[in-house]
Amino acid sequence: MPSRADSIAERRREVLARLDEVERELVELRRMREGLNDDDEHDPDGVSLSSEWSRLEGLRQTQLEALAAIDEASARHERGEDSLCSVCGQPIAPERLEARPQATTCIDCARRLES
Numbered sequence: 001m002p003s004r005a006d007s008i009a010e011r012r013r014e015v016l017a018r019l020d021e022v023e024r025e026l027v028e029l030r031r032m033r034e035g036l037n038d039d040d041e042h043d044p045d046g047v048s049l050s051s052e053w054s055r056l057e058g059l060r061q062t063q064l065e066a067l068a069a070i071d072e073a074s075a076r077h078e079r080g081e082d083s084l085c086s087v088c089g090q091p092i093a094p095e096r097l098e099a100r101p102q103a104t105t106c107i108d109c110a111r112r113l114e115s
């Protein structure tokens, strides 16, 4: 069974790899965009390129947020605070930490924050 630090590091690697992928796609898309004639605003390709662009930007944002959450969880782990909910101070269920190493709140608070 991996330690908590290991699973945080593992999750971080996954997110970094995904972020890397998204950034490569953005670079690729930028290159394709530059190849298109800017005057031709009605080009159907132009439309799909910009929706693809917003999709990738959204993905990138999601990964950046995930990375920030992981770093926070990692810092909390180093301070020995990571098994306690950052909202209510109650212990976070170990199953939850295992499934979501970056979790900083207990399941009840997470539900409350989401609703």
Ligand SMILES: [Zn+2]
Pocket (backbone or CB within 6 Å): 085, 086, 087, 088, 089, 090, 105, 106, 107, 108, 109, 110
């Ligand atoms: Zn809580």
